[in-house]
Amino acid sequence: MSGLRERQKQERRALIAGAALAEFKSNGFAATTVENIANAAGVSPPTVVNYFGSKQGVLLALLQEPDHRSIEESSLRVRDFTNPVDALCDLEMTVTGNQVKSIPASLWREIIPIWLNGDAPEVFRAWNDAVVAGAQVLLKHFCANGVLRKDLDVELVARMINDWANIAFVRLAAQDEPDMAAHGEYMRKVFTVLCEGIAR
Template identity: 50%
Template sequence: MTGLRERQKGQRRQLIADAALELFKAHGFVATTLEQIANQAGVSAPTVVNYFGGKQEILLALLKEPDEQAMREARSRLDENSDPVDALCELEGLMTTYQLRAMPASLWRELAPFLFTGELSETFHPWNLAVVEETKALLLHFQEQGVLRESIDLEVAATVFNQYANMAFIRLATEATPDREAHARHMRSVLSLMCHGMLKG
């Protein structure tokens, strides 16, 4: 019975998130209200609040899922023959692919000014920390393989990766016609430079 109840809660949560995304795409994030989301999902506004808390938390949930998928895939492909530049490029590339699929450019353009400062940035802070932790784990793999220097501050390296990847993604996502190939080439050059300073001599 508990399993069934949990599945039903998960389905309702997904229903609310899907309704919110549909409205965000149609009307924009700022213009969409909790009441509209509730109506679209066929639930009450207090139910939306109970499941998520507010619009920002719904948006966070919508953006976490693609990154979680990307991190799972990148982790599953990591082995003793992996190269740190290739691994970082793959992680960044998967996150970029899934985030571009998750939301249209119009919504990214609306959100861009709020993602690095202010209340929305604070809402996203725990998730940025999760990406940093995943990147640290990836870099630790290469440190333990003897590829990266032991003296590397993995926290700093992972934070630099996350912050730069975020800025580069927003630039790409808000382009009139996102140039994925140019973005991938740019990120590989940046990550190659970053890794060059961490490699053992």
């Protein structure tokens, strides 16, 4: 019985998140209310709050889901790489590709100023922390295999990687048609310079 209940909760959560994304696309993030999301999902506003806490909580879930999927995919492939640049490019391009597919550029252009102004710090901190954790897994793997320095401050380098990727993502999301190839070339150059500096 608990398995059925859990599946129903997950389905309702997905329903609410999907309705919220449709509302954000149609009306913009700022103009969308919890009531709009509830109406679109066919649930009550308290149900939305119960599942997500707030409109910002729904946004966090929409941002995190592609990242969690990307980090999982990339961490499964880490042993396929002998070069940390290739592994970092794989992680970054997987995360970025999934984000661009999940959330349209028009919505990113509204979300990014909120992010840069620090108006929803808990949302973007949690979103960034997931990517930092994924980068740490890759860095630790290459440190353990003697490719990167053993004394590497893995957390600091992972946060640097996330910061550079964020800056590049802002530029990418500002484009009506994101140029993923140019983004990938730029990030490869960044990761090459970084990895040359922290190589064993």
